[in-house]
Amino acid sequence: MRLAASAREDSTTEGYARHWREFEGWCDEEGLDPLPATPQMIFAYVGALAEKGTIAASSLQPYLSAINSYHADYGFDKPALGHLVTAARRGMARGQARCDTRDTRVPMPAAVAARILRATLAALPSLAARQGSRGAADFLRRRYAFVLSFVFMGSRDLRRARSA
Secondary structure, three states, X not given: OHHHHHOOXXXXXXXXXXXXXXXXXHHHHHOOOOOOOOHHHHHHHHHHHHHHOOOOHHHOHHHHHHHHHHHXXXXXXXXXXXXXXXXXXXXXXXXXXXXXXXXXXXXXXHHHHHXXXXXHHHHHHHHHHHHOHHHHXXXXXXXXXXXXXXXHHHHHHHHHHHHO
16 A cells, blocks of 8 residues: 555645545444445435535545545545436535525725725834834834735735826
């Protein structure tokens, strides 16, 4: 098994091991043997993951790949393939689509970001004066970190706001 694990990137091996442990834990709770698993077991596992609600259907593939990989490494057929598993995945995706309550991200308008930046920079000298010379290095580090966060957040939009 060490050779099979060595064939993969370290991050892949770690991810597969983590997902396999989760599958083993579920099998243990259900009184099932994880090796060899059946497509029916994978169907039930996907259902359990869907009920748990902590995994998006679009993030399911690494879990199934880990199960298939462990089975292949031990010489078993890959159980997380086929019509039944595809149906479970589609069902999970549709169920999540019906219940989708995620917030829609709205970019901060450049004018608002510029206003926050100006107000904060205006307050910084009085904050530095309160800290005295001992805190000057810390003050400067925080000041530049704050400014750089806005630069990386969207310098293009800030330039556009300045010219408007």
